[in-house]
Amino acid sequence: MNQTSRFGDLHTKTYDIELLISGALVFGLSAAPGALDRFFDRWAARVDGLAAPASTYLYLYGQMIVYSMLATFVAHLFLRGYWIALLGLESVWSEGWNWDRLTIGPFTRGQLQRRVTSLSEAINKADDRASVIFAAGALLVVVSLHSLVIVVGAMVVGLLVEAATGLPGATSFFVAIALAFVPMVVLPLLDKKFGRRFDPQSRAGRAFNRAVGAGMFLSPLRWMAPLQFMFQSRIGERKLSIALGTAATVVATALLMGMLFRAGELRVDGWRYFDPEPTSASIDPRHYRNSGVERDGRRPTIDSDVIDGPLIRLYLPYRPRRHNPMIAAACPQLAATVAEGRAPDNAAGAACVGNLYKVSLDGMDLPASYRFTRDAASDFVGVLAYVPTDGLAPGPHELTIDAPGGNAEAPREIFKIPFYSVVK
Numbered sequence: 078m079n080q081t082s083r084f085g086d087l088h089t090k091t092y093d094i095e096l097l098i099s100g101a102l103v104f105g106l107s108a109a110p111g112a113l114d115r116f117f118d119r120w121a122a123r124v125d126g127l128a129a130p131a132s133t134y135l136y137l138y139g140q141m142i143v144y145s146m147l148a149t150f151v152a153h154l155f156l157r158g159y160w161i162a163l164l165g166l167e168s169v170w171s172e173g174w175n176w177d178r179l180t181i182g183p184f185t186r187g188q189l190q191r192r193v194t195s196l197s198e199a200i201n202k203a204d205d206r207a208s209v210i211f212a213a214g215a216l217l218v219v220v221s222l223h224s225l226v227i228v229v230g231a232m233v234v235g236l237l238v239e240a241a242t243g244l245p246g247a248t249s250f251f252v253a254i255a256l257a258f259v260p261m262v263v264l265p266l267l268d269k270k271f272g273r274r275f276d277p278q279s280r281a282g283r284a285f286n287r288a289v290g291a292g293m294f295l296s297p298l299r300w301m302a303p304l305q306f307m308f309q310s311r312i313g314e315r316k317l318s319i320a321l322g323t324a325a326t327v328v329a330t331a332l333l334m335g336m337l338f339r340a341g342e343l344r345v346d347g348w349r350y351f352d353p354e355p356t357s358a359s360i361d362p363r364h365y366r367n368s369g370v371e372r373d374g375r376r377p378t379i380d381s382d383v384i385d386g387p388l389i390r391l392y393l394p395y396r397p398r399r400h401n402p403m404i405a406a407a408c409p410q411l412a413a414t415v416a417e418g419r420a421p422d423n424a425a426g427a428a429c430v431g432n433l434y435k436v437s438l439d440g441m442d443l444p445a446s447y448r449f450t451r452d453a454a455s456d457f458v459g460v461l462a463y464v465p466t467d468g469l470a471p472g473p474h475e476l477t478i479d480a481p482g483g484n485a486e487a488p489r490e491i492f493k494i495p496f497y498s499v500v501k
Contacts, residue, residue, distance in 0.1 A: 095211050096157055099150040109143045114339065122375050123457070125397040126239075130247055131232040137332065138228060142221040144328045149214025153207055160203035167196055216304040217324060223297040227257050260292025364494045366392075366454070374457020377434075377478045377492050385499045389464040392450065393478065394457060395430050403481055404429050423449050431460045435479035438464070443476075469498045 117136040124132055167173075173196035176186065193199055235250035268289055275282035293299060308317045337343040344353070360382055362368035367381045378392045405412040408429040415421050431447030445462035452459060478492040 095153065095207065099153045099157070099211070102146055102150050103154060106143055106147050110140060110147075110335070113139055113143065114335075118373050119455070122373075122394075122396050122398065125401045126245070126247060129398045131228065131235075131250060134228045135225070138221060138225040140332050140335075141325075141328050142218060142225065144331055145217040145221055145324070146214060148328065148331075149210060149217060153210045153214065156203060156207040156210055160200065160207055163196065163200045163203055167200060170196075173197070212304055213308070213320075213324075216301055216308065217321070217328075219301040219304065220297055220321075223300065227254065227295070231257060257295055260288075260294075261296050264289050264292040265296070359493075360495065364492070372452065372454045374452045374455030374459065377476075377480070377494065378452075379476065379494055379496060382495070383497050383499060384466060384469075387466055389466060389476075389496075391436070391445070391462045391464050391476070392452060392459050393431060393434050393436075393447070393462070393480075394452075394459040395449070399481065400430060400433060403433055407433065427460045431462065433481050436462075437477045437479075439474055440477075466498060471498055473497050 113136060117132070121129075121132045121136065176190070179186070181189075231250050231253035234253040235247065238244055238249035268285075272285070275285050277283070277286065298305065305317070308320075312320075334343060338345075362370045363372065363376050364378050365380070365382050366372070366378050372378065375394050375396060377394065380386075380390050404426070408425065411421060411425050411429055427447045427449045430449075431445065436443045436445060443464065445464060447460035447462050450459060450461040451457070474496055476494040476496070478494065480490040480492060482488050482490060
Protein backbone atom coordinates (compact mmCIF):
# COMPACT_ATOMS: atom_id res chain seq x y z
CA MET A 78 0.00 0.00 0.00
CA ASN A 79 1.42 3.37 -1.03
CA GLN A 80 1.55 5.94 1.73
CA THR A 81 1.33 9.71 1.50
CA SER A 82 4.74 11.35 1.22
CA ARG A 83 6.07 13.59 3.95
CA PHE A 84 5.31 16.63 1.82
CA GLY A 85 1.65 16.39 2.75
CA ASP A 86 -0.61 18.64 0.70
CA LEU A 87 2.18 20.17 -1.38
CA HIS A 88 0.91 18.17 -4.36
CA THR A 89 -2.10 20.48 -4.52
CA LYS A 90 0.27 23.39 -5.22
CA THR A 91 2.63 21.84 -7.76
CA TYR A 92 1.12 23.92 -10.55
CA ASP A 93 3.29 26.94 -9.80
CA ILE A 94 6.46 24.80 -9.80
CA GLU A 95 5.35 23.09 -13.02
CA LEU A 96 4.74 26.45 -14.70
CA LEU A 97 8.11 27.77 -13.58
CA ILE A 98 9.99 24.69 -14.82
CA SER A 99 8.08 24.42 -18.10
CA GLY A 100 8.46 28.11 -18.88
CA ALA A 101 12.18 28.09 -18.12
CA LEU A 102 12.79 24.93 -20.17
CA VAL A 103 10.81 26.10 -23.20
CA PHE A 104 12.55 29.49 -23.14
CA GLY A 105 16.00 27.97 -22.59
CA LEU A 106 15.63 25.18 -25.15
CA SER A 107 14.04 27.17 -27.96
CA ALA A 108 17.44 27.79 -29.56
CA ALA A 109 18.90 24.37 -28.73
CA PRO A 110 17.90 22.48 -31.94
CA GLY A 111 19.64 25.03 -34.15
CA ALA A 112 22.69 25.12 -31.90
CA LEU A 113 22.96 21.31 -32.01
CA ASP A 114 22.60 21.36 -35.82
CA ARG A 115 25.43 23.86 -36.14
CA PHE A 116 27.61 21.97 -33.69
CA PHE A 117 27.06 18.67 -35.52
CA ASP A 118 27.67 20.25 -38.93
CA ARG A 119 30.87 21.80 -37.63
CA TRP A 120 32.36 18.66 -36.07
CA ALA A 121 30.81 15.53 -37.60
CA ALA A 122 32.64 15.84 -40.92
CA ARG A 123 36.02 16.24 -39.17
CA VAL A 124 36.12 12.86 -37.48
CA ASP A 125 36.52 9.28 -38.58
CA GLY A 126 36.76 5.85 -36.99
CA LEU A 127 34.84 5.43 -33.73
CA ALA A 128 34.08 9.14 -33.43
CA ALA A 129 32.04 9.09 -36.67
CA PRO A 130 29.13 6.84 -35.56
CA ALA A 131 29.44 8.05 -31.97
CA SER A 132 28.98 11.69 -33.00
CA THR A 133 25.91 10.75 -35.04
CA TYR A 134 24.36 8.85 -32.12
CA LEU A 135 25.11 11.67 -29.70
CA TYR A 136 23.54 14.19 -32.07
CA LEU A 137 20.40 12.11 -32.61
CA TYR A 138 19.87 11.39 -28.91
CA GLY A 139 20.60 14.99 -28.02
CA GLN A 140 18.04 16.23 -30.53
CA MET A 141 15.49 13.65 -29.38
CA ILE A 142 15.90 14.86 -25.80
CA VAL A 143 15.49 18.49 -26.84
CA TYR A 144 12.49 17.83 -29.10
CA SER A 145 10.84 15.64 -26.44
CA MET A 146 11.24 18.31 -23.81
CA LEU A 147 10.05 21.09 -26.08
CA ALA A 148 6.98 19.19 -27.30
CA THR A 149 6.02 18.01 -23.84
CA PHE A 150 6.52 21.22 -21.94
CA VAL A 151 4.97 23.40 -24.64
CA ALA A 152 1.90 21.12 -24.44
CA HIS A 153 2.04 21.43 -20.66
CA LEU A 154 2.10 25.22 -20.87
CA PHE A 155 -0.93 25.19 -23.18
CA LEU A 156 -2.82 22.93 -20.78
CA ARG A 157 -1.88 25.11 -17.84
CA GLY A 158 -2.99 28.15 -19.80
CA TYR A 159 -6.34 26.46 -20.46
CA TRP A 160 -6.60 25.60 -16.77
CA ILE A 161 -5.85 29.21 -15.76
CA ALA A 162 -8.50 30.44 -18.20
CA LEU A 163 -11.08 28.17 -16.54
CA LEU A 164 -10.02 29.38 -13.11
CA GLY A 165 -10.47 32.97 -14.27
CA LEU A 166 -13.96 32.22 -15.51
CA GLU A 167 -14.82 30.56 -12.19
CA SER A 168 -13.81 33.74 -10.38
CA VAL A 169 -16.23 35.70 -12.57
CA TRP A 170 -19.11 33.21 -12.77
CA SER A 171 -18.62 30.81 -9.88
CA GLU A 172 -21.87 28.97 -10.61
CA GLY A 173 -20.63 27.84 -14.01
CA TRP A 174 -22.77 27.65 -17.14
CA ASN A 175 -26.53 27.28 -17.41
CA TRP A 176 -27.55 24.30 -19.56
CA ASP A 177 -31.06 25.69 -20.05
CA ARG A 178 -29.76 28.81 -21.76
CA LEU A 179 -27.69 26.88 -24.29
CA THR A 180 -29.30 26.55 -27.71
CA ILE A 181 -28.08 23.09 -28.60
CA GLY A 182 -29.91 19.97 -29.66
CA PRO A 183 -30.96 17.32 -27.15
CA PHE A 184 -28.63 14.61 -28.45
CA THR A 185 -25.63 16.96 -28.56
CA ARG A 186 -26.48 18.06 -25.04
CA GLY A 187 -26.71 14.48 -23.86
CA GLN A 188 -23.32 13.65 -25.33
CA LEU A 189 -21.72 16.71 -23.77
CA GLN A 190 -23.30 16.23 -20.35
CA ARG A 191 -21.64 12.82 -20.13
CA ARG A 192 -18.26 14.41 -20.78
CA VAL A 193 -18.54 17.87 -19.23
CA THR A 194 -20.61 17.92 -16.07
CA SER A 195 -19.59 21.17 -14.40
CA LEU A 196 -17.02 23.97 -14.46
CA SER A 197 -15.37 22.75 -11.26
CA GLU A 198 -14.91 19.25 -12.71
CA ALA A 199 -13.47 20.72 -15.92
CA ILE A 200 -10.96 22.71 -13.83
CA ASN A 201 -9.95 19.64 -11.85
CA LYS A 202 -9.55 17.52 -15.00
CA ALA A 203 -7.46 20.21 -16.70
CA ASP A 204 -5.21 20.36 -13.63
CA ASP A 205 -4.83 16.57 -13.58
CA ARG A 206 -4.07 16.34 -17.29
CA ALA A 207 -1.42 19.05 -17.09
CA SER A 208 0.30 17.21 -14.23
CA VAL A 209 0.17 13.92 -16.14
CA ILE A 210 1.67 15.55 -19.25
CA PHE A 211 4.43 17.04 -17.12
CA ALA A 212 5.24 13.62 -15.66
CA ALA A 213 5.11 12.01 -19.11
CA GLY A 214 7.65 14.54 -20.34
CA ALA A 215 9.91 13.73 -17.43
CA LEU A 216 9.60 10.01 -18.30
CA LEU A 217 10.58 10.62 -21.94
CA VAL A 218 13.56 12.72 -20.90
CA VAL A 219 14.81 10.08 -18.44
CA VAL A 220 14.57 7.36 -21.11
CA SER A 221 16.46 9.48 -23.65
CA LEU A 222 19.10 10.55 -21.14
CA HIS A 223 19.68 6.93 -20.14
CA SER A 224 20.18 5.97 -23.79
CA LEU A 225 22.60 8.86 -24.17
CA VAL A 226 24.61 7.64 -21.18
CA ILE A 227 24.76 4.14 -22.72
CA VAL A 228 26.11 5.62 -25.97
CA VAL A 229 28.78 7.60 -24.11
CA GLY A 230 29.73 4.50 -22.11
CA ALA A 231 29.98 2.41 -25.29
CA MET A 232 32.17 5.09 -26.84
CA VAL A 233 34.54 4.98 -23.87
CA VAL A 234 34.66 1.16 -24.08
CA GLY A 235 35.40 1.35 -27.80
CA LEU A 236 38.26 3.79 -27.23
CA LEU A 237 39.76 1.61 -24.50
CA VAL A 238 39.49 -1.56 -26.59
CA GLU A 239 41.01 0.18 -29.59
CA ALA A 240 43.92 1.50 -27.51
CA ALA A 241 44.52 -1.87 -25.82
CA THR A 242 44.06 -4.29 -28.72
CA GLY A 243 44.13 -2.25 -31.92
CA LEU A 244 40.68 -3.51 -32.91
CA PRO A 245 38.55 -0.98 -34.81
CA GLY A 246 36.90 1.30 -32.29
CA ALA A 247 33.66 1.49 -34.29
CA THR A 248 33.24 -2.30 -34.08
CA SER A 249 33.86 -2.26 -30.33
CA PHE A 250 31.39 0.60 -29.99
CA PHE A 251 28.52 -1.32 -31.62
CA VAL A 252 29.40 -4.52 -29.71
CA ALA A 253 29.36 -2.59 -26.42
CA ILE A 254 25.93 -1.13 -27.20
CA ALA A 255 24.58 -4.59 -28.07
CA LEU A 256 25.99 -6.08 -24.87
CA ALA A 257 24.50 -3.25 -22.82
CA PHE A 258 21.03 -3.96 -24.18
CA VAL A 259 21.22 -7.68 -23.35
CA PRO A 260 20.87 -7.23 -19.58
CA MET A 261 18.43 -4.34 -20.01
CA VAL A 262 16.05 -6.05 -22.43
CA VAL A 263 16.71 -9.78 -22.70
CA LEU A 264 17.02 -10.64 -19.00
CA PRO A 265 13.73 -8.94 -17.97
CA LEU A 266 11.96 -10.74 -20.82
CA LEU A 267 13.43 -14.09 -19.71
CA ASP A 268 12.42 -13.35 -16.14
CA LYS A 269 8.88 -12.52 -17.22
CA LYS A 270 8.55 -15.73 -19.22
CA PHE A 271 10.56 -18.27 -17.19
CA GLY A 272 11.22 -16.65 -13.80
CA ARG A 273 8.38 -18.44 -12.02
CA ARG A 274 9.87 -21.81 -12.95
CA PHE A 275 12.95 -21.20 -10.79
CA ASP A 276 13.06 -21.94 -7.10
CA PRO A 277 14.54 -18.77 -5.54
CA GLN A 278 16.49 -20.94 -3.07
CA SER A 279 17.95 -23.28 -5.69
CA ARG A 280 21.37 -22.81 -7.21
CA ALA A 281 19.85 -21.99 -10.60
CA GLY A 282 17.39 -19.56 -9.02
CA ARG A 283 20.12 -17.75 -7.11
CA ALA A 284 22.29 -17.56 -10.23
CA PHE A 285 19.42 -16.20 -12.29
CA ASN A 286 18.62 -13.68 -9.55
CA ARG A 287 22.22 -12.46 -9.54
CA ALA A 288 22.13 -12.13 -13.34
CA VAL A 289 18.93 -10.08 -13.17
CA GLY A 290 20.44 -7.96 -10.40
CA ALA A 291 23.53 -7.31 -12.50
CA GLY A 292 21.31 -6.39 -15.43
CA MET A 293 19.44 -3.89 -13.29
CA PHE A 294 22.68 -1.95 -12.90
CA LEU A 295 22.31 -0.79 -16.51
CA SER A 296 18.51 -0.74 -16.61
CA PRO A 297 16.71 2.61 -16.88
CA LEU A 298 14.25 1.32 -14.30
CA ARG A 299 16.80 2.34 -11.67
CA TRP A 300 15.80 5.92 -12.39
CA MET A 301 12.37 5.85 -14.05
CA ALA A 302 10.62 3.09 -12.10
CA PRO A 303 8.40 5.44 -10.00
CA LEU A 304 7.23 7.28 -13.10
CA GLN A 305 6.85 4.19 -15.28
CA PHE A 306 5.09 2.10 -12.63
CA MET A 307 2.53 4.82 -11.99
CA PHE A 308 1.64 5.05 -15.66
CA GLN A 309 1.91 1.30 -16.21
CA SER A 310 -0.36 0.37 -13.31
CA ARG A 311 -2.88 3.16 -13.86
CA ILE A 312 -3.32 3.19 -17.63
CA GLY A 313 -2.04 -0.31 -18.45
CA GLU A 314 1.18 -1.67 -19.87
CA ARG A 315 -0.17 -1.95 -23.41
CA LYS A 316 -1.45 1.63 -23.49
CA LEU A 317 1.82 2.89 -21.99
CA SER A 318 3.87 1.06 -24.63
CA ILE A 319 1.68 2.46 -27.40
CA ALA A 320 1.89 5.98 -25.96
CA LEU A 321 5.68 5.87 -25.55
CA GLY A 322 6.15 4.31 -28.97
CA THR A 323 3.90 6.91 -30.57
CA ALA A 324 5.71 9.74 -28.81
CA ALA A 325 9.12 8.38 -29.84
CA THR A 326 7.91 7.92 -33.41
CA VAL A 327 6.58 11.48 -33.60
CA VAL A 328 9.81 12.93 -32.21
CA ALA A 329 11.98 10.76 -34.49
CA THR A 330 9.84 11.72 -37.50
CA ALA A 331 10.15 15.42 -36.69
CA LEU A 332 13.91 15.02 -36.32
CA LEU A 333 14.20 13.09 -39.60
CA MET A 334 12.11 15.64 -41.48
CA GLY A 335 14.26 18.42 -40.07
CA MET A 336 17.39 16.66 -41.33
CA LEU A 337 15.81 16.14 -44.76
CA PHE A 338 14.82 19.82 -44.96
CA ARG A 339 18.35 20.86 -44.05
CA ALA A 340 19.77 18.52 -46.68
CA GLY A 341 17.37 19.86 -49.30
CA GLU A 342 15.64 16.49 -49.78
CA LEU A 343 12.25 17.90 -48.73
CA ARG A 344 10.79 21.18 -49.90
CA VAL A 345 7.65 23.13 -48.99
CA ASP A 346 8.31 26.21 -51.12
CA GLY A 347 6.55 27.12 -54.33
CA TRP A 348 9.65 27.27 -56.55
CA ARG A 349 8.57 24.22 -58.54
CA TYR A 350 10.64 25.17 -61.58
CA PHE A 351 13.87 25.52 -59.60
CA ASP A 352 16.06 22.47 -58.99
CA PRO A 353 18.18 22.92 -55.83
CA GLU A 354 20.51 20.13 -57.03
CA PRO A 355 20.86 21.00 -60.72
CA THR A 356 22.77 18.99 -63.29
CA SER A 357 23.87 22.21 -64.97
CA ALA A 358 25.64 25.10 -63.34
CA SER A 359 23.85 27.60 -61.13
CA ILE A 360 25.12 30.31 -58.84
CA ASP A 361 25.32 28.73 -55.41
CA PRO A 362 26.67 31.33 -52.95
CA ARG A 363 28.15 28.58 -50.79
CA HIS A 364 30.83 28.07 -53.48
CA TYR A 365 32.10 31.67 -53.31
CA ARG A 366 34.10 32.86 -50.33
CA ASN A 367 33.11 36.52 -50.73
CA SER A 368 29.36 35.81 -50.86
CA GLY A 369 28.86 36.44 -47.14
CA VAL A 370 26.97 33.19 -46.48
CA GLU A 371 28.03 30.92 -43.63
CA ARG A 372 30.43 28.22 -44.80
CA ASP A 373 30.75 24.74 -43.32
CA GLY A 374 34.05 23.92 -45.04
CA ARG A 375 32.67 20.80 -46.74
CA ARG A 376 32.11 22.35 -50.16
CA PRO A 377 34.64 23.35 -52.81
CA THR A 378 34.97 27.13 -53.04
CA ILE A 379 36.67 29.80 -55.12
CA ASP A 380 37.23 33.49 -54.34
CA SER A 381 34.23 34.97 -56.13
CA ASP A 382 31.80 34.51 -58.97
CA VAL A 383 33.62 37.37 -60.70
CA ILE A 384 37.37 36.84 -61.20
CA ASP A 385 39.41 39.95 -61.98
CA GLY A 386 42.87 38.82 -60.90
CA PRO A 387 45.64 36.63 -62.27
CA LEU A 388 44.78 33.62 -60.07
CA ILE A 389 41.80 31.62 -58.84
CA ARG A 390 42.25 30.15 -55.38
CA LEU A 391 40.45 26.80 -55.46
CA TYR A 392 39.68 25.18 -52.09
CA LEU A 393 38.80 21.46 -51.87
CA PRO A 394 37.72 20.02 -48.49
CA TYR A 395 39.51 17.20 -46.70
CA ARG A 396 36.75 15.08 -45.09
CA PRO A 397 38.31 12.47 -42.76
CA ARG A 398 35.37 10.06 -42.60
CA ARG A 399 35.12 9.98 -46.37
CA HIS A 400 38.74 10.43 -47.46
CA ASN A 401 40.91 8.61 -44.91
CA PRO A 402 40.14 5.06 -46.19
CA MET A 403 40.74 6.27 -49.75
CA ILE A 404 44.03 7.91 -48.79
CA ALA A 405 45.20 4.69 -47.14
CA ALA A 406 44.44 2.78 -50.35
CA ALA A 407 45.74 5.38 -52.81
CA CYS A 408 48.87 6.42 -50.88
CA PRO A 409 50.20 3.37 -49.00
CA GLN A 410 53.57 4.97 -48.21
CA LEU A 411 51.84 7.88 -46.48
CA ALA A 412 49.56 5.45 -44.63
CA ALA A 413 52.57 3.39 -43.50
CA THR A 414 54.28 6.52 -42.16
CA VAL A 415 51.24 7.40 -40.06
CA ALA A 416 50.81 3.79 -38.88
CA GLU A 417 54.39 3.82 -37.60
CA GLY A 418 53.62 6.86 -35.48
CA ARG A 419 55.76 9.28 -37.51
CA ALA A 420 54.59 12.73 -38.53
CA PRO A 421 52.98 12.67 -41.99
CA ASP A 422 54.45 14.60 -44.89
CA ASN A 423 52.02 17.45 -45.49
CA ALA A 424 53.13 17.89 -49.07
CA ALA A 425 52.49 14.23 -49.87
CA GLY A 426 49.23 14.30 -47.97
CA ALA A 427 47.97 17.39 -49.77
CA ALA A 428 48.83 15.87 -53.13
CA CYS A 429 47.08 12.64 -52.17
CA VAL A 430 43.90 14.45 -51.09
CA GLY A 431 43.93 16.68 -54.16
CA ASN A 432 44.29 13.70 -56.48
CA LEU A 433 41.09 12.19 -55.07
CA TYR A 434 39.31 15.00 -56.92
CA LYS A 435 39.02 15.43 -60.67
CA VAL A 436 38.98 19.11 -61.59
CA SER A 437 38.25 20.53 -65.03
CA LEU A 438 37.91 24.06 -66.38
CA ASP A 439 35.47 24.50 -69.26
CA GLY A 440 35.61 20.74 -69.85
CA MET A 441 39.43 20.51 -69.93
CA ASP A 442 41.33 18.63 -67.22
CA LEU A 443 43.04 21.05 -64.86
CA PRO A 444 46.37 19.86 -63.44
CA ALA A 445 47.16 21.57 -60.17
CA SER A 446 49.57 21.52 -57.24
CA TYR A 447 47.88 21.38 -53.82
CA ARG A 448 48.83 22.51 -50.33
CA PHE A 449 47.02 21.97 -47.06
CA THR A 450 45.13 24.97 -45.71
CA ARG A 451 42.58 25.82 -43.06
CA ASP A 452 39.41 27.59 -44.16
CA ALA A 453 39.24 30.65 -41.93
CA ALA A 454 35.45 30.97 -41.92
CA SER A 455 34.66 27.35 -41.04
CA ASP A 456 37.94 26.32 -39.34
CA PHE A 457 37.90 23.29 -41.63
CA VAL A 458 41.00 21.71 -43.21
CA GLY A 459 41.32 21.28 -46.98
CA VAL A 460 43.71 21.64 -49.87
CA LEU A 461 44.30 24.80 -51.90
CA ALA A 462 45.35 25.13 -55.53
CA TYR A 463 46.27 28.32 -57.40
CA VAL A 464 44.73 28.27 -60.89
CA PRO A 465 46.22 30.85 -63.31
CA THR A 466 43.76 32.86 -65.35
CA ASP A 467 46.25 33.54 -68.15
CA GLY A 468 44.64 32.81 -71.47
CA LEU A 469 41.07 32.93 -70.13
CA ALA A 470 38.85 34.94 -72.44
CA PRO A 471 36.66 37.54 -70.76
CA GLY A 472 33.22 36.09 -70.14
CA PRO A 473 31.58 33.10 -68.46
CA HIS A 474 33.54 29.99 -67.48
CA GLU A 475 32.87 26.91 -65.38
CA LEU A 476 34.88 24.80 -62.95
CA THR A 477 33.71 21.21 -62.53
CA ILE A 478 34.70 19.40 -59.34
CA ASP A 479 34.31 15.62 -59.52
CA ALA A 480 34.54 14.64 -55.84
CA PRO A 481 34.73 11.14 -54.30
CA GLY A 482 31.61 9.78 -52.69
CA GLY A 483 31.16 8.35 -49.20
CA ASN A 484 33.29 5.30 -50.03
CA ALA A 485 35.14 3.76 -52.94
CA GLU A 486 31.91 2.26 -54.35
CA ALA A 487 29.66 5.30 -53.75
CA PRO A 488 28.65 7.57 -56.64
CA ARG A 489 30.92 10.56 -57.02
CA GLU A 490 29.64 14.08 -56.30
CA ILE A 491 29.70 16.63 -59.09
CA PHE A 492 30.00 20.32 -58.23
CA LYS A 493 29.75 22.93 -60.98
CA ILE A 494 31.07 26.37 -60.07
CA PRO A 495 30.43 29.02 -62.74
CA PHE A 496 32.29 32.33 -62.71
CA TYR A 497 32.76 35.33 -64.93
CA SER A 498 36.25 36.39 -65.92
CA VAL A 499 37.02 40.05 -66.53
CA VAL A 500 40.75 39.46 -66.94
CA LYS A 501 42.15 40.96 -70.15
